[in-house]
Amino acid sequence: MEAKSFVAEFVGTFTLVFVGVGAIAAAGSAGLVGVALAHGLAIAIMVTATAAVSGGHLNPAVSIGLWTVGKLSSSRLVSYLIAQVTGGLAGAFLILLALPMAVREVSIGTPTVAAGVGSGSALLLEAVLTFFLVFAVYGTAVDRRAPKLGGLFIGLAVTMGILVAGPATGAALNPARHLGPALLAGGEYLAQFWIYWLGPVAGGIIAAQVYRNTLEERSAGPN
Numbered sequence: 001m002e003a004k005s006f007v008a009e010f011v012g013t014f015t016l017v018f019v020g021v022g023a024i025a026a027a028g029s030a031g032l033v034g035v036a037l038a039h040g041l042a043i044a045i046m047v048t049a050t051a052a053v054s055g056g057h058l059n060p061a062v063s064i065g066l067w068t069v070g071k072l073s074s075s076r077l078v079s080y081l082i083a084q085v086t087g088g089l090a091g092a093f094l095i096l097l098a099l100p101m102a103v104r105e106v107s108i109g110t111p112t113v114a115a116g117v118g119s120g121s122a123l124l125l126e127a128v129l130t131f132f133l134v135f136a137v138y139g140t141a142v143d144r145r146a147p148k149l150g151g152l153f154i155g156l157a158v159t160m161g162i163l164v165a166g167p168a169t170g171a172a173l174n175p176a177r178h179l180g181p182a183l184l185a186g187g188e189y190l191a192q193f194w195i196y197w198l199g200p201v202a203g204g205i206i207a208a209q210v211y212r213n214t215l216e217e218r219s220a221g222p223n
Helices: 002-026 027-054 060-068 072-097 099-107 120-143 152-169 175-185 187-191 193-214
Strands: none
Touching: 002 027, 002 072, 027 072, 027 152, 060 072, 060 120, 060 175, 060 193, 072 099, 072 175, 099 120, 120 152, 120 193, 175 187, 175 193
16 A cells, blocks of 8 residues: 555656646746646646545645644655655656756746745745645545545645745745755755745644644544
């Protein structure tokens, strides 16, 4: 089962980065709304497609947050993180091969802190918006009382985040969404990796703790 979960997390995260970077490369016609919808649709589709196998995390911030509340074992956490990071890197590499000029022109779609936005503001934006995302994950997919809506509202949470902070930070809300492209872009993009790990992971942990300790009916153990 762990091998199947690895494949599911790899493919799902691969899809997010491949589609997300491709949409940014086409942003001349798509614009912010198009980029936000592309990311949201990729998440909605792949969370739904992988939920039965791995839970459809596709995001280290989701996995780490759920691990802190006992929803994911330590061995699975390590497997998920490796799958997500390598899936993100593979997605960035393949879209670069497919559309080399367009993707290079947008620095491989790497989320970056905009000029005039401080690192503290970037951290806060990434943390708060990832809080919303992981809170939505918990309430629509993890809680046993959750409505059976697949990844729809998780994808919409990603879309919402990009509409708010896309111009300021790229609204990664996902360390793997940043790290894969950043490893290929290098330089200043890779140097900002700590913002895109610390902010989303902190937001994800807080969201999981808040939901678990205030809203969930206690009963479930590790998956």
